[in-house]
Amino acid sequence: MRHGSYAFKTDIGMVRTHNDDKAQVAMNVNGEVFLVVCDGMGGANKGDLASQLAIETMVDAFRHKRKHHFGYTNRNWFTKAAKKANAAIYEYAENNPDAKGMGTTLVCALISDNRLYTCCIGDSRCYMLIKKNALKQLTEDQTYVNFLLSTGKITEEDAVSHPDRHVLMNALGIFPSLSLAFNEFDYQGETILCCSDGLYNQVPLDEIANILSTDERCDQKADSLIAIANSNGGSDNIAIALWECISND
Numbered sequence: 112m113r114h115g116s117y118a119f120k121t122d123i124g125m126v127r128t129h130n131d132d133k134a135q136v137a138m139n140v141n142g143e144v145f146l147v148v149c150d151g152m153g154g155a156n157k158g159d160l161a162s163q164l165a166i167e168t169m170v171d172a173f174r175h176k177r178k179h180h181f182g183y184t185n186r187n188w189f190t191k192a193a194k195k196a197n198a199a200i201y202e203y204a205e206n207n208p209d210a211k212g213m214g215t216t217l218v219c220a221l222i223s224d225n226r227l228y229t230c231c232i233g234d235s236r237c238y239m240l241i242k243k244n245a246l247k248q249l250t251e252d253q254t255y256v257n258f259l260l261s262t263g264k265i266t267e268e269d270a271v272s273h274p275d276r277h278v279l280m281n282a283l284g285i286f287p288s289l290s291l292a293f294n295e296f297d298y299q300g301e302t303i304l305c306c307s308d309g310l311y312n313q314v315p316l317d318e319i320a321n322i323l324s325t326d327e328r329c330d331q332k333a334d335s336l337i338a339i340a341n342s343n344g345g346s347d348n349i350a351i352a353l354w355e356c357i358s359n360d
Contacts, residue, residue, distance in 0.1 A: 117353060120134065123348055127347065130348045131150060131151030133151070134149075135352065139174055139176060144221070145173040146353075147170065147220075148216075149165045150233065150309070157204075161200045164200050168195050169217070182228070185223070189228070190291065199284075216279070218250055219237075220303050227295070228293070229293070229296070232253065232291050235306065236308075239296070239302070253292065305352040307348065313344060314343060329354075
């Protein structure tokens, strides 16, 4: 069982009129840790409801999850839970015309003993603090710009200011079918951060790593990150789910 501390917070930012981001951290009876962040889309079309449905479905599935010792069984669990969340959002939108087109990103991290599993749909991200002041991105953005970048059509410099940089190639709840990216990593007690683009687009990664490397409490670190994002413009909602390992039995 992992012992640690955690925090999860969202903020409306400085520009938006409502908050579509949701975040949560939970532990289950098996001693596993689960982080999840969702960035809802649709605004008036219930983006906040899409992210709430996703969070509630994924956390409920986690609380009832059996402990799996193999990567493929955890992948199957992620897929089943995400499909249930996808169906809940899609069916709500189908039955409520004012919610047509609502959807959400989804990023999850599952810590189970010495393994870390990530699931990603869209462009919310999971990071690992691999050493003091250094972050490793564990997920890959499912965006049009990242597709252009990975195929050599544009440079990293182009990607920063590309007019289509917010266009997603994948989202939860938009279609009746679902595709997700799943990865597995060794885990030795590193700090794990899941966040929406409202954080990483506003705060340089080295600055995020510096905050995570301080001796502040988890909740203080989350507050500091949100404050910096807002001081840098706060152009979007901000969601943070943070886990720090204290000891391992």
